[in-house]
Amino acid sequence: MTQNIYDTPEFFHGYSQLNRSVHGLAGAPEWPSLQTLLPELAGRAVADLGCGYGWFCRWAREAGAGSALGLDVSEKMLAQAAAMTADDAIEYRRQDLERLQLPPAAFDLVYSSLTLHYIADLAGLLAACHQALKPGGRLVFSIEHPIFMAARQPQ
Numbered sequence: 001m002t003q004n005i006y007d008t009p010e011f012f013h014g015y016s017q018l019n020r021s022v023h024g025l026a027g028a029p030e031w032p033s034l035q036t037l038l039p040e041l042a043g044r045a046v047a048d049l050g051c052g053y054g055w056f057c058r059w060a061r062e063a064g065a066g067s068a069l070g071l072d073v074s075e076k077m078l079a080q081a082a083a084m085t086a087d088d089a090i091e092y093r094r095q096d097l098e099r100l101q102l103p104p105a106a107f108d109l110v111y112s113s114l115t116l117h118y119i120a121d122l123a124g125l126l127a128a129c130h131q132a133l134k135p136g137g138r139l140v141f142s143i144e145h146p147i148f149m150a151a152r153q154p155q
C-alpha cells in the first residue's frame with residue numbers, strides 16, 4: 001500500500017514548521033538550481049507531481065503558465081494548497097503517483113520536487129510522464145539526497 005505519511009498529524013505539523021512550508025520556493029534549497037532547468041512557461045500546461053502546498057503551481061501561473069495541475073496523495077497537503085490558492089487555472093487533485101494516468105501529450109512541463117524518491121514503481125511513473133508530455137516537453141525534478149537525509153554516524 002502506498003505510504004501517505006503527510007496525512008499523519010504529527011508529521012504534517014512538523015512539515016509545516018520547515019522553511020519550505022513557511023517561505024515557499026524561497027525556502028527550498030533546491031529551487032535556485034531547479035529554476036535554471038525550467039522552460040519558458042508563457043501559455044504552457046504544467047503538471048506538478050507531489051505538489052504539496054502548491055507553491056510551484058502558483059509560481060508557474062505567475063510566470064505565465066496557462067494552467068497548472070497539482071497532484072498529491074495527501075488530503076492535508078491538498079487542503080493547504082487549496083486554502084493558499086485563488087486561481088481557476090490551478091487544479092489540485094488527489095492522485096497516488098504509483099498509479100498515475102494522465103492524458104497523452106497534454107503537458108509542456110511535468111515538474112516534481114522532493115517527491116519521486118517516495119515512488120516504488122519509478123519506471124512506471126516515468127513512462128506515464130513521458131506519454132503525458134507534448135513533443136519537446138520537459139520533465140524537471142529533484143529528489144532527496146542522502147547528504148541531507150542520511151542518519152549521522154557517531155564520531
Ligand SMILES: C[S@@+](CC[C@H](N)C(=O)[O-])C[C@H]1O[C@@H](n2cnc3c(N)ncnc32)[C@H](O)[C@@H]1O
Pocket residue numbers: 002003006020028049050051052053055071072073074077095096097098112113114115118119
Ligand atoms: C517533501 S514534500 C514536497 C512538496 C512540494 N513538492 C514541495 O517541494 O514543497 C513530498 C510530497 O509528495 C507527496 N507524495 C508522496 N508520495 C506520494 C504518492 N505516492 N503520490 C502522490 N503524492 C505523494 C507528499 O504527500 C508530499 O506532499
